[in-house]
Amino acid sequence: MKDVSIDTITQAFVDYCAKDTDPRTMFVLTKMVEHLHAFAKETKLTHKEWTRGLQFLMDAGKISDNERNEFVLISDATGLSSLVDMIGSQHEGTSSSVLGPFHILGAPDVPVGGDLKKDNDGATVVVEGKIRTPDGTPIEGAVLELWQTADNGLYSGQDKSQPEYNLRCAMKVGADGRYALTTVRPAPYKIPDDGPVGDLLRATGRDAWRPSHLHFIIVADGYRSLVTEVFPSDDIYLDRDAVFGVREDLIMEYIEQTDTSLLPRDLEVGTNVTVPYFKVDFDFVLVPE
Amino acid sequence: MKDVSIDTITQAFVDYCAKDTDPRTMFVLTKMVEHLHAFAKETKLTHKEWTRGLQFLMDAGKISDNERNEFVLISDATGLSSLVDMIGSQHEGTSSSVLGPFHILGAPDVPVGGDLKKDNDGATVVVEGKIRTPDGTPIEGAVLELWQTADNGLYSGQDKSQPEYNLRCAMKVGADGRYALTTVRPAPYKIPDDGPVGDLLRATGRDAWRPSHLHFIIVADGYRSLVTEVFPSDDIYLDRDAVFGVREDLIMEYIEQTDTSLLPRDLEVGTNVTVPYFKVDFDFVLVPE
Numbered sequence: 301m302k303d304v305s306i307d308t309i310t311q312a313f314v315d316y317c318a319k320d321t322d323p324r325t326m327f328v329l330t331k332m333v334e335h336l337h338a339f340a341k342e343t344k345l346t347h348k349e350w351t352r353g354l355q356f357l358m359d360a361g362k363i364s365d366n367e368r369n370e371f372v373l374i375s376d377a378t379g380l381s382s383l384v385d386m387i388g389s390q391h392e393g394t395s396s397s398v399l400g401p402f403h404i405l406g407a408p409d410v411p412v413g414g415d416l417k418k419d420n421d422g423a424t425v426v427v428e429g430k431i432r433t434p435d436g437t438p439i440e441g442a443v444l445e446l447w448q449t450a451d452n453g454l455y456s457g458q459d460k461s462q463p464e465y466n467l468r469c470a471m472k473v474g475a476d477g478r479y480a481l482t483t484v485r486p487a488p489y490k491i492p493d494d495g496p497v498g499d500l501l502r503a504t505g506r507d508a509w510r511p512s513h514l515h516f517i518i519v520a521d522g523y524r525s526l527v528t529e530v531f532p533s534d535d536i537y538l539d540r541d542a543v544f545g546v547r548e549d550l551i552m553e554y555i556e557q558t559d560t561s562l563l564p565r566d567l568e569v570g571t572n573v574t575v576p577y578f579k580v581d582f583d584f585v586l587v588p589e
Numbered sequence: 590m591k592d593v594s595i596d597t598i599t600q601a602f603v604d605y606c607a608k609d610t611d612p613r614t615m616f617v618l619t620k621m622v623e624h625l626h627a628f629a630k631e632t633k634l635t636h637k638e639w640t641r642g643l644q645f646l647m648d649a650g651k652i653s654d655n656e657r658n659e660f661v662l663i664s665d666a667t668g669l670s671s672l673v674d675m676i677g678s679q680h681e682g683t684s685s686s687v688l689g690p691f692h693i694l695g696a697p698d699v700p701v702g703g704d705l706k707k708d709n710d711g712a713t714v715v716v717e718g719k720i721r722t723p724d725g726t727p728i729e730g731a732v733l734e735l736w737q738t739a740d741n742g743l744y745s746g747q748d749k750s751q752p753e754y755n756l757r758c759a760m761k762v763g764a765d766g767r768y769a770l771t772t773v774r775p776a777p778y779k780i781p782d783d784g785p786v787g788d789l790l791r792a793t794g795r796d797a798w799r800p801s802h803l804h805f806i807i808v809a810d811g812y813r814s815l816v817t818e819v820f821p822s823d824d825i826y827l828d829r830d831a832v833f834g835v836r837e838d839l840i841m842e843y844i845e846q847t848d849t850s851l852l853p854r855d856l857e858v859g860t861n862v863t864v865p866y867f868k869v870d871f872d873f874v875l876v877p878e
Contacts, residue, residue, distance in 0.1 A: 302827050302828050302835050302837065302840065303835065303836060303837035304668075304671060304830075304833045304834075304835055304836065305675065305836070306672065306675045306676060306679075309668045309671060309672050309675075309833055310668070312668065312833060313667065313668050313833075316793075316795050316829055317793035317794060317795060318793060318794020318795070319794075320794065321792065321793045321794055322792070325792055325793070326793070327632065328632050328634070328638060329789075329793065331628050331631050331632050332628055332632075332667075333667050333668065335624035335625070335627060335628040336624070336667060336669055337668065337669070337672055338624060339620050339621055339624040340669060340672050340673055340676060341672070341676065342620050343616065343617050343620050343621075344676055345617070345673050345676060346673075346677060347673060347674070347677050349617060350664070350669070350670075350673045354658070354660045354661055354664060357646065357649070357650075357660040358650075358653060358658065358660055360646070360650065361646075361647075361649065361650020361651070361653055361660070362650070364647060364650055369643070369647065371643045371646040371647055371650070372643055375639070375643060378602065378621075378622050378625060379593075379598045379599070379601065379602050379622065379626065380625055380626070380629060380639070381639075382593060382598060383595065383598050383626055383629050383630070384629055384634050384635075384636060384639045385636070386594065386595045386598075387595060387629060387630065387633055387634060388635060388636050390595075500618075503610065503611070503614055504605075504606035504607060504610045504614070504615070504618065505606060505607020505608075505609065505610055506605050506606060506607070538591050539591050540605055541593075544593045544598055544601060544602075545593075546591050546592065546593055547592060547593065547594070548591065548592035551591065
């Protein structure tokens with residue numbers, strides 16, 4: 301096509317590609333270019349705005365390194381990460397939610413009922429629940445992995461003052477599918493806002509806060525792995541999560557208790573529980589692979 | 590909005606932004622996110638594809654520096670640069686086309702009829718024409734800036750073996766609006782294909798070639814500045830320009846001549862013309878600002 305015009309350029313892109321291009325690649329690229337071009341046309345994007353957008357991407361590249369990926373953060377802050385996550389997990393099990401950048405491999409095994417709180421500051425929380433199928437059948441041998449911030453809003457790994465693997469564990473459940481552990485209440489924190497994503501948030505009057513949450517990965521033979529996070533119902537950032545991670549079924553109630561006799565003693569929980577403590581009940585529902 | 594879902598996430602993005610956000614910023618960002626989300630939904634973008642896309646951007650960031658901007662190249666190779674260019678120049682004047690990365694400031698003044706060929710290898714070309722309004726009135730005092738590749742497909746600035754400002758000039762026209770110069774025929778060249786854009790081109794069976802072209806900027810008081818490029822009608826890459834720059838009215842005919850008496854001697858062209866030479870006639874039409 302010699303004469304590329306506003307009306308023909310999208311088709312020109314398609315025509316320029318080889319006929320034997322991998323069909324899925326071609327489909328995704330075609331849709332991408334269709335939307336990119338439609339965006340420019342509908343906004344009558346100016347040269348100055350185009351330049352600004354490219355500078356935004358250059359700045360994202362400059363601030364990114366092995367430790368920080370500003371492109372993931374752009375995807376997070378525009379809702380793309382959460383959307384891709386939801387698209388990939390439409391089923392009757394527990395909703396998935398973003399993995400985030402703070403997961404590390406090698407969390408220590410902790411038995412059901414174990415204690416993660418140890419010497420950590422912060423409110424004591426006892427989390428208990430079942431890993432089960434949609435019809436309630438316990439999933440024996442499922443492994444739950446948990447990671448969370450300390451009371452200061454930082455993860456071990458980010459915060460050199462915390463012991464390695466602080467507030468991280470892997471826990472294998474038994475025939476009853478039950479898990480339980482003692483930990484501290486996680487804290488809200490800000491996504492990194494000293495780069496282009498921070499500029500974007502400020503330009504639109506958004507703040508960088510995420511509601512506090514516990515991250516989980518649940519893995520069991522024969523079931524779809526679940527990557528998710530759960531949020532306290534009373535978190536002040538619940539309805540404006542900077543990365544759009546909150547789902548209705550991922551909200552847990554932190555119920556304050558003063559009676560330690562309510563603890564699930566059969567699971568050996570409670571060796572480090574002081575009153576008052578928060579009790580959280582939350583089941584994870586997995587679907588077959 | 591607590592419960593973000595596939596159906597509500599686009600509106601959640603809008604709702605999270607402050608009501609007093611600059612209206613144009615809000616409009617452009619809303620359209621961007623609408624299209625980004627629609628793209629993900631229509632393709633049912635997988636987590637693996639999303640990761641691949643983010644890696645593509647990270648790789649673009651890594652290969653970019655002060656000399657190379659892979660994000661501009663992504664924009665070029667997807668047609669976005671050309672589209673923005675066309676959106677911004679819908680008028681009855683000569684079409685604009687991409688500026689490209691090879692323009693440098695400070696090109697030497699050359700009088701009308703001047704010689705750029707000097708000791709350059711390659712076919713001799715005499716380019717002649719008028720800078721005028723749509724109704725044909727000459728635009729006195731207009732300044733034409735030209736830059737182009739040498740016969741090896743490289744621009745001075747890229748190619749240390751060429752003299753500084755080789756095949757670059759600024760030329761101010763007189764009351765008749767006429768410009769003329771002797772130069773060499775430019776050569777096709779490839780856009781940089783050793784980075785992520787190269788991967789994209791290879792994945793879709795596209796090549797990285799651009800048809801040969803002469804770059805021009807035309808500036809005149811009271812008129813819209815014109816940034817454009819003109820292409821020979823017989824270039825083999827004319828209908829598959831890697832950056833979608835070709836417009837019907839930007840195609841020039843290279844006509845082979847053996848008779849130097851046809852040269853515009855009144856403009857002092859021809860001091861360096863050998864036969865055969867190519868003659869090109871091309872007018873630039875500017876519109877009032």
